[in-house]
Amino acid sequence: MADVMTTPPRLTLDIEQPQGDFKLAVRLDLPGDGVSGVFGASGSGKTSLLRVIAGLDRPQQGHIKLGQQVLLDTQRGIFTPPHQRRIGVVFQEARLFPHYCVRGNLTYGMPHPAPGRLAEIVELLGIEALLTRMPGTLSGGEARRVAIGRALLSEPQLLLMDEPLTGLDGPRKEELLRYITRLTQQVDIPVVYVSHDAEEITTIADHLVVLKAGRVEASDALHTLLHRFDLTHGLGGFDAASLLEGEVVAHDHAYGLTYLALDDEHRLTLPGTAAPIGSRLRLRILARDIALALTPPPGTSYRNQLDATIVDTAVLPEAPHTVELRLRIGTRFLRARLTRKSWDDMGLAKGMNITALIRSVSFNPL
Ligand SMILES: Nc1ncnc2c1ncn2[C@@H]1O[C@H](COP(=O)(O)OP(=O)(O)OP(=O)(O)O)[C@@H](O)[C@H]1O
Incomplete structure (x- = not known):
């Protein structure tokens, strides 16, 4: 048994790369675990950044480190070529070898035969039934899953995904x-997961990097950035959301409901899920799906009424008739939004205790 604790390899980089009129100038320190989302408008430099990390493009200057491994240091003349970086890449298109069956595509990049690992990945991605099929016969989503499996089987230390859901229809996506x-x-x-879709990235990311015109506009835990009023427009605008995490504490099978504890005092009622008792669920709640009341209203169909405090507010230039709010619920925070008319009519103010009524939540049942 290994007696040395291995720390997850953080990705740190500080690079400059001009390409035509555009310049990518990025300094980042990304966590060694979880999903770091890279988000930004078209042309902000997301794909360029991924290519630099993968070693497919060589920056004019800077350095990149994955854990202790130096992948690039222009001052010292170090450039690790892509195939030596132990980085798996999944592009928008699957890029499978057309003359190999799915099994052949999966095992092609495997450094050593590892049948246990193959079986594990195949099961995780649900591609057992596809193993003998040829790439030309696969749907877009199936091909994408095979490409992800192949990237994982090359035993990477880091996985890069560039808009892996592009071009798929709603249910496949x-x-x-x-x-x-x-x-x-x-x-x-x-x-490291690249997307220009706010809903997709807030569903999957733990850490978020917002790119704007080749530079880092923000980089922090996703739930922290979702609370920044100045990023509202970029991170969903009308669909701005925040995240709550809680523990599944009970199911009511007769009514098809699941109960989630946010902490000792706050519980949410959700549409029934198969998530086992004790497991954790991450909820995505749209700011506009929260209504406020001065006191808990009797006789309402809202299942979720939570005591909350208004801790911060803003009126954004792009939505002057709307008030953005940050609410505290116990130790958690939630974004909400209402019209300025409602804000004035209700006599609301920062610091007030109110009741937050949650219309609906979305979550990912595993
Ligand atoms: N080889 C190149 N030569 C010159 N300019 C380039 C080159 N590759 C990319 N660019 C420019 O660099 C900028 C960033 O491109 P990049 O593809 O990284 O953006 P992106 O955020 O991934 O966009 P999208 O979401 O549309 O894929 C764009 O303005 C693009 O036109």
């Missing part, structure tokens, strides 16, 4: 997102 979410929770490899 949701299905693959579910696979990827499950995978990132079960495979102990840090993931």
